[in-house]
Amino acid sequence: MLRSFKKLFIDNCPECNHALNYSSNHLFYTKSCPNGHFTEETYHHLGVRIIYKN
Numbered sequence: 024m025l026r027s028f029k030k031l032f033i034d035n036c037p038e039c040n041h042a043l044n045y046s047s048n049h050l051f052y053t054k055s056c057p058n059g060h061f062t063e064e065t066y067h068h069l070g071v072r073i074i075y076k077n
């Protein structure tokens with residue numbers, strides 16, 4: 024159960040495998056690669072998730 028749960032979330036950059044940085048405010052929640060390869064924004068109130076890959 025825990026293993027399948029973890030697969031739904033990306034915790035490391037798909038490019039460089041570096042741990043992603045987390046930040047959040049009242050509007051959205053962001054995970055991003057410190058090297059700029061990957062950014063994921065989750066808007067809780069909209070139920071929307073946006074992923075940027077460079």
Ligand SMILES: [Zn+2]
Binds near residue numbers: 041056058059
């Ligand atoms: Zn990266």
